[in-house]
Amino acid sequence: MHKTIHSTQNTLIKQLVQLKDKSRERRKSEQFLIEGKRELSLAIKGSYVIETLLFYPNLFSESEAKSLEKNGVEIIEISQEVFQKLAYRSTTEGVIAVAKAKPHQLSDITFNTESPLILVAEAPEKPGNIGALLRTADAANVDAVIIANPKTDLYNPNIIRSSVGCVFTKSIATGTTSEILSFLKQNGIHIFCAALQASQDYHKQDYTNPTAIVVGAEATGLSDDWLQHSTQNIIIPMQGEIDSMNVSVAAGILIFEAVRQRRINE
Structure with missing residues (x-):
């Protein structure tokens, strides 16, 4: 059974908004957000570690989300309000992932x-x-x-x-x-x-x-x-x-x- 988050005041959601908005937070946590199906699939192809997947079920199906669960990804269902708070783009596919950054040395x-x-x-x-x-x-x-x-x-x-x-x-x-x-x-x-x-x-x-x-x-x-x-x-x-x-x-x-x-x- 996956978690659900409906409030934009949730502690995790507040942290993720910081990740979206602040370079300093991305550097400190070595995490970042990925939004969109194609971007997510390319990140997986590029061997990025996906830690958490948040999905809005009206736009991204539960079965799509669960297909990533086998890789140890935490799956969280979110409300439209939470999704809009996290989304960078106005037209997107209802999926946001938290991924681990690479060092790029x-x-x-x-x-x-x-x-x-x-x-x-x-x-x-x-x-x-x-x-x-x-x-x-x-x-x-x-x-x-x-x-x-x-x-x-x-x-x-x-x-x-x-x-x-x-x-x-x-x-x-x-x-x-x-x-x-x-x-x-x-x-x-x-x-x-x-x-x-x-x-x-x-x-x-x-x-x-x-x-x-x-x-x-x-x-x-x-x-x-x-x-x-x-x-x-x-x-x-x-x-x-x-x-x-x-x-x-x-x-x-x-x-x-x-x-x-x-x-x-x-």
Whole structure:
């Protein structure tokens, strides 16, 4: 027999609201919330430990919930009021899970190919942009995504939502710029920095060797450390009136050029 919670004043529900809203709470407890069927299935595929499953029976069936019970997951039925209190999205499927966070350390990244392709983003500010970068990385099937000097934790609800759950299935690490530079050098990875200074057109480079495409924040660009250690700075020639584009769009153009070159060389 599973538990039921009908009150938004319940102690557990109050704790889960904190998990949803506060990065500090997610870091302290090493837990986070997953909302939605697809996101939950991707988290399970990505070997995340699901600790608790909360479901609103009008939207998510009891049999669906119980299918996870065999994995030692605590199942809790909740009222519509409780679900709305916990839900980040207005249109969702009546299921919220509490999962255990992963450490996302550089040392955990392993490459299954001799010529890995990596996307690095330095200090991306908007969770929506991070989610879009992760979707781009998933679409191109890059080997890893590395976030330098992150401004938010990877389990921000907006990152999970905007990545459509890709945050759970891609190999992702975080670290300081200097740690990531050391990691790339140790692994013999060529560093291509999207930057205006001393740059060449992106399509004139060779990305068939082990490659990291590095993008910075739209407002500030990349820090000097990246520019000093760059194999080559690259630029996307602009055809219009403005001199920059959304970071996830730029990353998509650069990453898919690398993918195109690798396909030709297969």
